[in-house]
Amino acid sequence: MANPNKETLLEWYRQMVLIRLFETRCDELYQEKKITGVYMHLYSGHEATGVGALAALRPDDNVITAYRDHGIALAKGVHPNPIMAEMMGRKDGVSGGKGGSMHIASKEHRMWGGYAIVGGHLPLAAGIAFASKYKDTDEVTICFIGDGASNNGYFHEAVNISGAWKLPIVWIIENNLVAMGTRVEDSTAQPLLHLRAEGYGIKDGGRIDGQDVMAVHDAVSDAVAYARKNGPVLIESLTYRYKGHGVSDKSYDKRFADELEEWKQNRDPITLFERVLEGKYKNIGPELKRIHDACAQAVDESVEFALNSPEPTYDDLIRNVYVD
Amino acid sequence: MMTINFAFLALDAIINHAAKIHYMFDGQFTVPLVIRAASGWGNQATATHSHTPEPIFAHFPGLYVACPATPSDAYGMLKASIRNDNPILFTESIALYPKPGPVTEDPDFVLPIGKGDIKREGKHVTLISYARGVEWSLAAAKELAKDGVEAEVVDLRWLRPLDLDLVFESFKKTNRAVIVEESLPMYSFGSEIAAQIQDHCFDYMDAPIKRVSAMDVPLPFAREIELMALPNVQKVLDAVEEIL
Ligand SMILES: Cc1ncc(C[n+]2csc(CCOP(=O)(O)OP(=O)(O)O)c2C)c(N)n1
Numbered sequence: 299m300a301n302p303n304k305e306t307l308l309e310w311y312r313q314m315v316l317i318r319l320f321e322t323r324c325d326e327l328y329q330e331k332k333i334t335g336v337y338m339h340l341y342s343g344h345e346a347t348g349v350g351a352l353a354a355l356r357p358d359d360n361v362i363t364a365y366r367d368h369g370i371a372l373a374k375g376v377h378p379n380p381i382m383a384e385m386m387g388r389k390d391g392v393s394g395g396k397g398g399s400m401h402i403a404s405k406e407h408r409m410w411g412g413y414a415i416v417g418g419h420l421p422l423a424a425g426i427a428f429a430s431k432y433k434d435t436d437e438v439t440i441c442f443i444g445d446g447a448s449n450n451g452y453f454h455e456a457v458n459i460s461g462a463w464k465l466p467i468v469w470i471i472e473n474n475l476v477a478m479g480t481r482v483e484d485s486t487a488q489p490l491l492h493l494r495a496e497g498y499g500i501k502d503g504g505r506i507d508g509q510d511v512m513a514v515h516d517a518v519s520d521a522v523a524y525a526r527k528n529g530p531v532l533i534e535s536l537t538y539r540y541k542g543h544g545v546s547d548k549s550y551d552k553r554f555a556d557e558l559e560e561w562k563q564n565r566d567p568i569t570l571f572e573r574v575l576e577g578k579y580k581n582i583g584p585e586l587k588r589i590h591d592a593c594a595q596a597v598d599e600s601v602e603f604a605l606n607s608p609e610p611t612y613d614d615l616i617r618n619v620y621v622d
Numbered sequence: 623m624m625t626i627n628f629a630f631l632a633l634d635a636i637i638n639h640a641a642k643i644h645y646m647f648d649g650q651f652t653v654p655l656v657i658r659a660a661s662g663w664g665n666q667a668t669a670t671h672s673h674t675p676e677p678i679f680a681h682f683p684g685l686y687v688a689c690p691a692t693p694s695d696a697y698g699m700l701k702a703s704i705r706n707d708n709p710i711l712f713t714e715s716i717a718l719y720p721k722p723g724p725v726t727e728d729p730d731f732v733l734p735i736g737k738g739d740i741k742r743e744g745k746h747v748t749l750i751s752y753a754r755g756v757e758w759s760l761a762a763a764k765e766l767a768k769d770g771v772e773a774e775v776v777d778l779r780w781l782r783p784l785d786l787d788l789v790f791e792s793f794k795k796t797n798r799a800v801i802v803e804e805s806l807p808m809y810s811f812g813s814e815i816a817a818q819i820q821d822h823c824f825d826y827m828d829a830p831i832k833r834v835s836a837m838d839v840p841l842p843f844a845r846e847i848e849l850m851a852l853p854n855v856q857k858v859l860d861a862v863e864e865i866l
Binding site (some may be wrong): 417 | 850851
């Protein structure tokens with residue numbers, strides 16, 4: 299079991315707080331119509347899963363996810379400025395303003411993107427892992443998957459081939475219990491999603507507490523080490539999202555009010571981690587506060603940066619349809 | 623289907639199976655299937671969520687494609703689709719959902735499959751369209767009327783079966799046409815209609831046939847450039863002006 303030092307733990311804390319504040323601000327900016335469009339899916343509630351998992355990777359390892367991608371990009375080390383600019387469709391955004399909230403990618407950070415077609419990124423993940431193997435590198439790929447996405451055909455095809463070809467990949471199902479408004483038990487006869495590993499002949503990494511960043515990190519570290527040497531692992535991380543599916547989902551808060559309140563009160567990943575840190579280190583409070591303030595400032599700066607970035611032009615509209 | 627963008631995951635089932643089974647087994651089986659799907663771009667849905675791919679489906683014999691432009695048409699066409707034994711893709715323009723219109727209470731109001739409709743009569747130019755394009759065409763016709771130009775608006779309603787007679791009849795009267803579509807320009811509704819008109823109405827043509835469609839690019843997120851890429855009433859007016 300890994301034994302991360304204080305500096306590492308505080309870095310995880312910083313990332314989790316940064317994600318929460320970034321997402322909260324995005325929500326406000328949407329209400330203020332500074333971020334527009336019909337799609338924006340927040341990562342609030344999931345922070346421990348993204349941060350704990352990606353902390354198990356090396357910088358040259360890969361990550362790919364669906365549309366709930368801002369938090370993953372932040373956790374992989376992408377600067378908040380170009381992410382926020384992308385949220386606003388500006389030229390200095392990671393994808394030049396052409397991708398928007400659902401398509402945050404940074405090649406430099408080995409963040410291969412957010413993808414909007416449910417399940418569509420799983421074959422891409424298998425392909426990335428295949429390339430690592432084919433080129434004889436020892437890189438690993440983490441692919442995040444929604445519980446809903448785990449029922450789509452792409453899941454079966456990609457996870458199956460990863461097993462057949464022993465690809466260096468860790469599949470992490472972020473089971474937040476609901477796909478848009480459909481609960482796992484209404485779409486899946488076997489609600490223990492990690493058990494599917496057996497059907498594909500790959501390692502079952504079990505169901506983990508996705509709100510406990512230390513537990514996530516432990517489990518994913520083992521999985522990554524295994525994947526680097528032997529082949530795929532499937533992990534199910536139990537988590538919860540705090541906001542509606544996306545900005546156009548207006549009924550979530552009411553529909554799942556009790557459950558939502560319960561998770562916020564008792565299973566909030568940041569609060570839980572603060573307790574761990576307070577237990578471990580005497581008088582850490584002021585330090586946590588400093589970290590929090592620095593994150594708030596970083597988010598402020600990202601908004602400033604985005605607002606000052608120009609809009610894309612006609613030339614951008616027609617560029618990169620093809621490779622020149 | 624939530625939106626037609628997700629139909630791509632089911633293309634094989636729709637095109638290789640639903641559309642082929644009746645023919646392949648020489649009529650032994652029927653596929654009385656109606657696939658409803660919301661379609662269209664708008665509001666920065668970005669490249670994967672902004673398709674209007676109706677013409678792709680209309681490419682394949684064995685499938686009918688319904689694309690209503692008004693609530694009443696949607697009602698009558700959906701009734702017709704459900705009562706028909708062929709597989710039918712029934713698309714509903716997302717942008718038209720919030721636009722109300724009268725609908726009969728008659729449970730047997732059924733519109734004929736494959737019959738288009740003249741949505742506005744005119745004699746100087748024909749605007750040929752379907753679904754959301756009808757809305758732009760009607761708005762353009764209204765503008766043109768202010769300058770004394772009477773545009774006829776043909777709403778084909780169905781991409782398959784295609785009511786070419788209605789198109790030819792109108793064209794023979796106006797001798798000019800602009801085809802208005804929400805979808806992409808290459809290998810499109812517009813290409814098909816233009817080809818059919820020149821073939822069947824060559825002696826009646828007084829001007830080149832114009833097409834207004836989305837630009838030939840994937841749709842970006844950023845609002846300004848997304849709007850640049852999309853058809854609108856002004857683009858229809860500009861096209862009409864070129865051939866009058
Ligand atoms: C192929 C496809 N079908 C449907 C949709 C619409 N859709 C977007 S997200 C979503 C729910 C996915 O839920 P889940 O995989 O659990 O991920 P979560 O949103 O909970 O992170 C659906 C149905 C889509 N984008 N792509």
